[in-house]
Amino acid sequence: MNDFTLWDMARGLLLAARWTIALSLLAFIGGGAVGIFMLLLRTSRSRVLSLFARLYIELFQGTPLLMQLFITFFGLPLLGVDTTSWGAASLALTLWSSAFLAEIWRGCVDAVPRGQWEASASLAMNYLQQMRHVVLPQALRLAIAPTVGFSVQIIKGTALTSIIGFMEISKAGTIITNATFQPFTVYAMVAALYFILCWPLSRLAKHLERKLYVAHRH
Numbered sequence: 001m002n003d004f005t006l007w008d009m010a011r012g013l014l015l016a017a018r019w020t021i022a023l024s025l026l027a028f029i030g031g032g033a034v035g036i037f038m039l040l041l042r043t044s045r046s047r048v049l050s051l052f053a054r055l056y057i058e059l060f061q062g063t064p065l066l067m068q069l070f071i072t073f074f075g076l077p078l079l080g081v082d083t084t085s086w087g088a089a090s091l092a093l094t095l096w097s098s099a100f101l102a103e104i105w106r107g108c109v110d111a112v113p114r115g116q117w118e119a120s121a122s123l124a125m126n127y128l129q130q131m132r133h134v135v136l137p138q139a140l141r142l143a144i145a146p147t148v149g150f151s152v153q154i155i156k157g158t159a160l161t162s163i164i165g166f167m168e169i170s171k172a173g174t175i176i177t178n179a180t181f182q183p184f185t186v187y188a189m190v191a192a193l194y195f196i197l198c199w200p201l202s203r204l205a206k207h208l209e210r211k212l213y214v215a216h217r218h
Contacts, residue, residue: 004182016173023086023090023158023161027157027158033098035099038098039102041053043109044127056099065093069092070164071092072088076088093158104146104150120135142212144212148204
C-alpha cells in the first residue's frame, strides 16, 4: 500500500504542467521570431539566402525532434557550452518550431496574388517594404488558423523532452508511477492534462479556418 491520494498525484502533475506551458510558450514565441527571419530569407530574391533557408527548414523538418534534443543536450557540452535540460529543450524546440512555422507562413505568402507584388513593385517599393506593407498583412489573415493549429504540435512535442530529464507532464507521470505503482490512473491523468491543453487550441484553429473560408468565399 502507499499513501498517495488522487489529489497528491494530480497536484504533482499540475506542478509539472506549469513547465510544459512555459516551454511551449517559449518555443512558440522563439520559434516565431526565428521563423519570421527564415521566411524572409526563404522568399528572398537572393538564391544563396533562399537556399540556406530551404536547407535549414528541410534539416529540422526531415530529422526527428528526439534526435535534435539528443544532439542539443549532449552536443553543446562537447563545444564547451554548459547546458541544462531546460536550456537544451528550449533551444531544440525553438529551432524545430521555427522551421515548421517558416514553411507554414511561406505557404501563406505564396497564396497572396502575384499582382500584389507587381503593384507594390510599380510603386518603387523594395523587397522589405513589399513584405511589410503589402504582402505580410494579407498573408497574416491566412496564417492565423494553421499557426494556432501548429501550437498544438508544440505542446505535444514537449513530451519528448522528458528523455533528456526535463520535468514536464510526461516525466512527472513516470516519476509518480514509479512511486505509486498505479500506471493506469497516472497516465490517464497525464492524457487528460494534454487534452485540456490541446483541445481548446484545436477547436480554435478549426473555428478560425471555417471563418476564413466563409470570408474568402464572400
